[in-house]
Amino acid sequence: MDSGHTAWMLTASALVFFMTPGLALFYGGLVRAKNLVSTIMYSFTAIAVVSIVWVLWGYSLAFGEGNNWVGDFSYLGLRGIDIVPSADAAYPPLLDVVFQMMFAIITPALITGAFVERFKFTTYLIFLVLWVTIVYAPITHWVWGGGWISDLGALDFAGGTVIHINAGIAAVAAALLVGKRRNPGAQSNNVPFVVLGAAILWFGWFGFNAGSALAADYFAVNAFLVTNVAAATAAITWGLVSQIKNGKMGAVGLATGAVAGLVAITPAAGAVGVMGAIAIGFGAGVICFFAVELINARGLDDALDVFAVHGVGGIWGALATGIFTVSALTGVPGVVEGSFDQLIIQAQSVLGTLVYSGIASYVILLVLDKIPGLGLRVSESEEDQGLDLSLHGERAMVEDGAD
Amino acid sequence: MDSGHTAWMLTASALVFFMTPGLALFYGGLVRAKNLVSTIMYSFTAIAVVSIVWVLWGYSLAFGEGNNWVGDFSYLGLRGIDIVPSADAAYPPLLDVVFQMMFAIITPALITGAFVERFKFTTYLIFLVLWVTIVYAPITHWVWGGGWISDLGALDFAGGTVIHINAGIAAVAAALLVGKRRNPGAQSNNVPFVVLGAAILWFGWFGFNAGSALAADYFAVNAFLVTNVAAATAAITWGLVSQIKNGKMGAVGLATGAVAGLVAITPAAGAVGVMGAIAIGFGAGVICFFAVELINARGLDDALDVFAVHGVGGIWGALATGIFTVSALTGVPGVVEGSFDQLIIQAQSVLGTLVYSGIASYVILLVLDKIPGLGLRVSESEEDQGLDLSLHGERAMVEDGAD
C-alpha cells in the first residue's frame, strides 16, 4: 500500500463529491427564482439516492466481471471487496468504489439541467434508480469495467464518454419527452451562485481528472495542468466570442465556457500536453457556444444546454483526444502525430454511447411517463407557481417582512 | 515520517476547518433574514477565539498527561511539542494539535444553533473561552487523552461523544436558560445557503471521519465510504418520512437528514462496514426526524434542533456502534455479532458525557447570566429589530436602492 496514492485518492474523492453541490448551485442560479430549490433538489437527491444504489448493486453491475456489455452481481452490497487490502495493492480496493461512486452521482445530476422548471420530483426519484442501473452502470462497464469500448482501445481518461456524452444525450431524450417549458428563456436568477457553482465544479474537477490517474504521479500532475489550461482557454474564448457577437461578456457565459472546457479535456487529460489543452479548450469554447445557439434555434428546450455543453463538448473532447494524443503519454499516436486510427476508435466509442444511452434513456422516460400516477411533467399551475412552492413547500429566499 | 499520512492529515485538517464556515451558512440560512449576520458571527468567532484558546491551554488540558479526568498544563502554549518530529513518528506531532484544533472549533459553534436570534454576542465570546476550557477539553481528555472513557474501552472513532453528544446536551442547557424566542418558528430565510452549508459540512466530514484514522490507510477509506453512505441514507430517509407525513419533501429536511446521518456515523466510522452504515443512516433519519417533532412539541426552543440532531443523533450513533461494530475492524464484537458488552460500555460513555456536559454547561451559562453587565439575552427591542442591525450594525443584504 502506498500512503501517498491513498492520500491523493481520498482527496480526489472528496473533491469529486463536492462537484455535485457545486452543480446544484450552478444550475440553481441559472433558472428562475421560483424554481431554485427544485433545481437544487434534483442534484442533492442524486447524491442521496445514487450513493445507496451504487453500494447495493450499481458498483457490481459496472465493475463485476460480467461480459462485454455489463457486469454481474458478484459484488452485490460490496461483499467480496475486502476492507483490508492485499499487500501489493496501491490503495485499498474500497477506494475505487468510493471514487467511482462520486462519478455515478454527478452523471444523472447533469441530466437534470435539461428538464428543470417542469419535471415531476417523485418520478425523478425513480428515474434516478433506473437510469443509474440500466444506463450508467453498463456504459461504465464498457469503458472501465473491461467491456467492449475498453477492448477497442478507446482513450477516455476521466470519463468523457461515460459521464458527459452519456448525460448529454440522455438530456436530449428528457427534453424531448418532457416538452418545452410554458415560458422558456429567462435571465439567471442568481449570477453569483452560477459563478460559485462553476468554481466549485472547476475545483472538484481537479479531483475528477487528476484523480483518474489513480495515483499521485506524473499523470495526475499533467492531468491537473491540462485541466486548468483547457478550462481557462474555453472560458475566455466563450467570453470573447460573446464580446464580438454581442459587444458584451457576461459571467454566465464565462462560467459556461469554463465548464465546456472542463468537459472537453476530461477524456484527454491523460493523453495531451499543455498545447493540446489550449487547442481543446479553444475548440470547446467556440464549438459549444455555437452548439447552444443552434440547438436553441431548433426549438429543443434543453433548458440549461446540457447537450450543447456536455454532449457536444464531450464529443469534441473524445475526438480531440484522438487528434492530439501524444504517444509519449498514451503509447498511441494521434492525428497530429500522423495516425487516424485512434480517431476512428474514439468515434466508435462516441457513437456506441450516443446510441445506447439515447435509446435507453428515452425508453425509461417514456415508460415512466405512461405509468399511471407517475408521468414526467408537473401540472400547468404548478409550473406557473414554481416548483419550489408547489412541490417542495419552500421558498428559496424569504425576506423579513415576508416572514 | 510518512509523507502520505502527513499529506492526508494536512488535507483532513483543512477539510475539518472548512466545516465551521459551512455550519455558519447552514445555520445562517435557517434563521430569519434579520439574524443572518448574527448567526454567522457565532460560528465565525468560534474559529477566531477557540484557535487561540486551543494553542494556549486547550490542547494541554485535553492531551496533557494529567489524570483520568483532565490533562495538565505541560503543553501550555505548545511548549514541549517539537516542530521537528522524531524519526519514527508517522507524522509531525503538531499535526495532532492542528487536527484536534478544528474539532475544538466546531463543537461550541454547533451549540449556537440552540440560542440563535436572541443570545448576547459579548457574553457569547466569554462563553466560548469558558466552555472550551471547562467542558470541551476534559471530555476530549476522557475519550482521546487517556481518560476514563478510553480506559473503559468505548468506541468513538471520530468524536460522536466528544463533539455531538457534548454539543447537543449543552444546547439543551442553553435553550433552557436563554428562554424562548419572542416569535419562534419561521421559514428559512435562505434555502440555498442551507444546502450549500450542509454540502460543505458533508464535504468536510470526510476529513473529520476519514481523517480520524490518523493515516491514509484502509481505515480511512472505510470511514470515507461509510460516512457517505450513512449521510445519503439518512437524507433520503428524512425526505421520505416527510413525503409520507406531509406529502412534500423539502431541501431543508433533506439537508438536516444528511447532517443527522453524518452525526450518527461519526463514532462508528471505524467500526462498521457499508451495511452497518445503511442501518445507522436509516435509523438516524427516522429517529432524529421524530426527535425534532417531539422536542418542538415539548416547547423547548432549541431553535435549530441541535439536541434532536446532534444529541439524539450522537446517542444513536454511539449505541449503534455498540450494535453494529464488526470485530474484524475493532477487535470487539457488537450486538449483531452476539455480544451486549460493547453496547453497555457505549451507554456508559454516553451517560457520562450527558451528565457532565449538561451540568457544567448549565452552570457556566447560569453564572454568565447573573454577572452584572453580561447576561444571556438581548433586549426585547434588539430581538425585534434583529441582531444583525442591533448588535453588529450590519444588514446581511442591501439592495441598490436601499444603499
Next chain:
Amino acid sequence: MDSGHTAWMLTASALVFFMTPGLALFYGGLVRAKNLVSTIMYSFTAIAVVSIVWVLWGYSLAFGEGNNWVGDFSYLGLRGIDIVPSADAAYPPLLDVVFQMMFAIITPALITGAFVERFKFTTYLIFLVLWVTIVYAPITHWVWGGGWISDLGALDFAGGTVIHINAGIAAVAAALLVGKRRNPGAQSNNVPFVVLGAAILWFGWFGFNAGSALAADYFAVNAFLVTNVAAATAAITWGLVSQIKNGKMGAVGLATGAVAGLVAITPAAGAVGVMGAIAIGFGAGVICFFAVELINARGLDDALDVFAVHGVGGIWGALATGIFTVSALTGVPGVVEGSFDQLIIQAQSVLGTLVYSGIASYVILLVLDKIPGLGLRVSESEEDQGLDLSLHGERAMVEDGAD
C-alpha cells in the same frame, strides 16, 4: 518520486486555485449590488487569462535561468519541462508550474479591489496580460527564481513580497489613476458572501502557506498551524478594536481582520512558531485596522482597502519575519533572538518590491489610459447604472416578478 509530497502539492494547488473564486465572492459581497457581477468578473477572468499567459511565457519569465532581474524564454510554452520526472525528483516538475500558476492568478485579482465599481472591463483584460508579464513574473524571479532578493537571503516563505506587497502597491497606483468613485463608501451588499469568500480564502490559504513547504513535511505542518493561529488572532483583534471604537463588532470587520492576519503570516509561515504567529496576527489586526482608517482619511479611493490590508499587512509580515524568525527553523536569528541583520534584509526586499511594482504598475496603467479606445474608467452614466448592466448585460439577482 515521493507520492506523499506529490499528493500534498496536488491538493495544495487545488486549494490555492479555490482562493480566487473565494476572492471573487469576498470582493463581490463588499461592493454595491449593482456591481456584484462586475467585481466577480475581475477575479474570474484573472483565472482564465493568467492561466494561459503563465504556461505560454509567464512561467518562463519567472523561473527561466535568466539573470538577477528576470528569467528568460527557455521554458516558452513549457517546452523543456518534462512530464515524466527524473528519478530523484520529489515530485514532477510540472507540479511547480501548476502550484505557481495559482499564485500568478490571484495576485492581479487582488489588485482589482482598488478599482472596483469603475474600471473598464476590456482595458482590464489587457492590463492582466501586461501586468503579469512585466511586474509579476520578474518579481517572482527575484524571490523564487534565483534573483536578487533570493541572493540577499530574504525570507519569504509563501510570497508576502511577491503577492501581497506587490498587489498592494499596484492597487495604490490603480486607485490614483482611475480616480475616486462618484459615490464612495457604502454598506456591503452581501455579508454572507463576504464571510463565505473570506472562509474560502482562509481554507485555500492552508494550501498557499503549507503548500509552500513543497512537501508534506514538518515545515508544512508548522506553516498550517501558524497560518490558522495568525488569522484567528488578527480576526478577533480587529473585532475587538472595532468593538472598543464603535461599540460594535461586524462580520465584515472580522473577515477583513482574518485576511490581514493571513497576509501577514504568509512570509513568516516557515520561520516562526505559534507564539510568533500570535504576535504577528495581533500586529496585523491593529496595524491594518488603523491603516484602513488612515488611508481612507487621506482620500485615496482604494475601494476595498487593498493597500491597507495586503500592502501594509504584507510589509508588516515581511518585517515581522525578520523580527520573530526562529533560527531553529530558518537558520537565521531574528530580532527576538538578538540580531537585526535579517530585519534589514527584509526591509530591502520590501523596498525593492514597492519601488518596482509601484512604478511599473503606474506606467502600465498610464499607458493604457492614454491609448485611444482604451482608457481606465467607464463613463459616468455606466458607473451610475452599475457595471453589471452597463458592461456585462447581467443583473446579479433577478427575482421572480422581475423576470
Next chain:
Amino acid sequence: MLSIEAIVKPERVNQVSAALLEAGCKGFYYLNVTGQGGQGGVEVLVGRGGTTAGRSAVPKTLIRTVVDDSMETAVVQAILDAARSPGEGEIGDGKIFVSEVKEAIRVRTGETGADAI
C-alpha cells in the same frame, strides 16, 4: 389621471406588461409583494420538514400604471385578459385598484399633466 394598480400572479407579469403597452400605456412599473386574499395562503414546510403550516401569504406582483382618465376601461380590460388564469380563472388571480392622481411630472423635462405620462 388615474392610477391603475393590479396585484397579479408573478408568472403573469410579462403578459400583463405586454398587454399594457398594447393598450397604449406609456409606462408602468412592478414590484414583488406578498399578499393574502380569498386564496387562503399556500402550504409551506416549516422547521425541518416535519410539519406543514398553512401560510397566509403568497408571492404576488403589483404592477402599476398611471394613465389618462379616458383609458380606464381599455387598460382594465387588458389587465383582466392578461392576468386571468386559463380556463375560468383561479382564486388568487388578483385584484385591480383604480384611484385618482392629481398630477404627474416628468423629471427630465419638468412637463406636467397628460404630457408627462
Next chain:
Amino acid sequence: MLSIEAIVKPERVNQVSAALLEAGCKGFYYLNVTGQGGQGGVEVLVGRGGTTAGRSAVPKTLIRTVVDDSMETAVVQAILDAARSPGEGEIGDGKIFVSEVKEAIRVRTGETGADAI
C-alpha cells in the same frame, strides 16, 4: 372604498396582518421598504468596521388593504393596536395613510366595487 396603508416595523407584520383579518379585511398585501421618519435612522458600520455612520434609512414593512369606507375606523384601530410597540410605543412604530380608491375589480370574475374587495 379606501386604501389604508401602514408603514410598520417588519417584526410587527404578522401581528398586523392577523389584526386586519380579524377586523374583517378580505385581503391585503405587504412589502419591504426602507424608510426614514422621526426615528433618525439606525447606526451601521461602514467600511471594514472602522467607522459607524448614522444611517438615515431603516427597514420597514408597508402593509396595505383596500376596504369599504365604513371600515375605516375599525381597521385603523386594529393596526394601531397591533403595530404599537409594547409599553408607550416607540419612535419608528410607523404611520398610517388613508386615501380614496375609485374602483376595485376582481380579476377572476370581473366583479367591481364592494363585491371585489
Next chain:
Amino acid sequence: MLSIEAIVKPERVNQVSAALLEAGCKGFYYLNVTGQGGQGGVEVLVGRGGTTAGRSAVPKTLIRTVVDDSMETAVVQAILDAARSPGEGEIGDGKIFVSEVKEAIRVRTGETGADAI
C-alpha cells in the same frame, strides 16, 4: 395632504432623500421597483451569453413622501433638481405622481392629520 411619489434612477436615491429632508419633509420611504417608460428598456444577455435581448424593464427606485398640501411645489422642485441627470437630463430620469391623501395617523401616539406627518 398629498402623496408625492417619484420613480427615479436607483443611483439618485441618496440625493433625492437628502433633498426631501432639506425641503422640509418629515418622513419618506423608498423601495426598488422595475419599470418601463420612454427609455425602452436595457439590453441584457440571456441564455449563455449567446444572445442579447432588448429587455423592457429597468431597475428603478420609488420614493414616496406624504406632505401637507402647501409643500407640493417645493417638494416637487426638490425632487426634480436632485433626480435629474447632470446636463440636460436623460431618458429614464423618472416621473413624479401626486395624489390626495385623506388622512394620516401616527401609530405611536394616534395623532392624526398634519400632526402625524
